[in-house]
Amino acid sequence: MTARQAYAPFIRLENVAINRGNRRVLSGMMLDANAGDLIWVRGANGCGKSTLLRTIAGLLDITSGRAEVEGRVALSDENLALEPNMTVGHALKFWADLDGGTPADCDSALSEMDLLSLCDVPVRYLSTGQKKRAGLARVLSSNAAIWLLDEPYNGLDSASSAHLDRAILRHLAAGGLTLLAAHQSPSINITQSLLLDSSGQMA
Numbered sequence: 001m002t003a004r005q006a007y008a009p010f011i012r013l014e015n016v017a018i019n020r021g022n023r024r025v026l027s028g029m030m031l032d033a034n035a036g037d038l039i040w041v042r043g044a045n046g047c048g049k050s051t052l053l054r055t056i057a058g059l060l061d062i063t064s065g066r067a068e069v070e071g072r073v074a075l076s077d078e079n080l081a082l083e084p085n086m087t088v089g090h091a092l093k094f095w096a097d098l099d100g101g102t103p104a105d106c107d108s109a110l111s112e113m114d115l116l117s118l119c120d121v122p123v124r125y126l127s128t129g130q131k132k133r134a135g136l137a138r139v140l141s142s143n144a145a146i147w148l149l150d151e152p153y154n155g156l157d158s159a160s161s162a163h164l165d166r167a168i169l170r171h172l173a174a175g176g177l178t179l180l181a182a183h184q185s186p187s188i189n190i191t192q193s194l195l196l197d198s199s200g201q202m203a
C-alpha cells in the first residue's frame, strides 16, 4: 500500500456461492485476507479459480453469501485489457490514469517488466510473453492495493518471473494484498493457500 491509499485493504468472503449460467461453480467460499497477505488459489482445471478472482474484481455477482472487498483492485488474467491499436506506452498510461497510477508508476512498471524498448510498439504486435508482461505492468502501475493475478507466470521467462516476484514482495511489504491463482506453487512465501476441489468447494 502506498501513501496514496488511505485504508488497509482486506477481502472477506463468508459462505460465498457463485453460479455461472445455470450451474453452481463455487460454493462455501471463506476467506479472510489482509494487508501483506499473499494468497495462493489453487485447484484443478475448471474448479473456479478464475471465477473467484473475477468475482473479487467485481466482474461477476455472487449468488449467495457475503463478500466484502476494501481497497482498489487490479486484475491480470487472460484478457489483456489493453487497447491493441495503442502503443504499449500509451495504453499503459491510459489505464494508469484511470486506475490512480501516475506516469512515473508506468515508467517503473515498464522498466520492471522489461518493456521500455517496446514502448512505441502497438500492443497488437506483442508476442504472447510480451503481452503477459504488459498485462502485469498494467497491474504494477495501477496503484491498486489488491492485486488479483490469474496464472501470472504462464508464458513468462525466468527473468520476468523473478521481476514479478520482486514486485509482489514490494507490494506486500508496502501493505498491499495479492491473490494469485496458479497450478504451481509460487516461489515466494505465501500466507495461506486456498485449495478448491473439482466441485468448486474449499478442500
Ligand SMILES: Nc1ncnc2c1ncn2[C@@H]1O[C@H](COP(=O)(O)OP(=O)(O)OP(=O)(O)O)[C@@H](O)[C@H]1O
Pocket: 020, 021, 022, 023, 025, 043, 044, 045, 046, 047, 048, 049, 050, 051, 052
Ligand atoms: N460464462 C460461463 N457460463 C457458464 N459456465 C462458465 C462460464 N465461464 C466459466 N464457466 C465454468 O465455470 C467453471 C470454473 O471456470 P474457471 O475458469 O473459473 O476455472 P479455473 O479453475 O480458473 O480453470 P483453469 O485452471 O482451467 O484456468 C468451469 O466449469 C467453466 O466451464
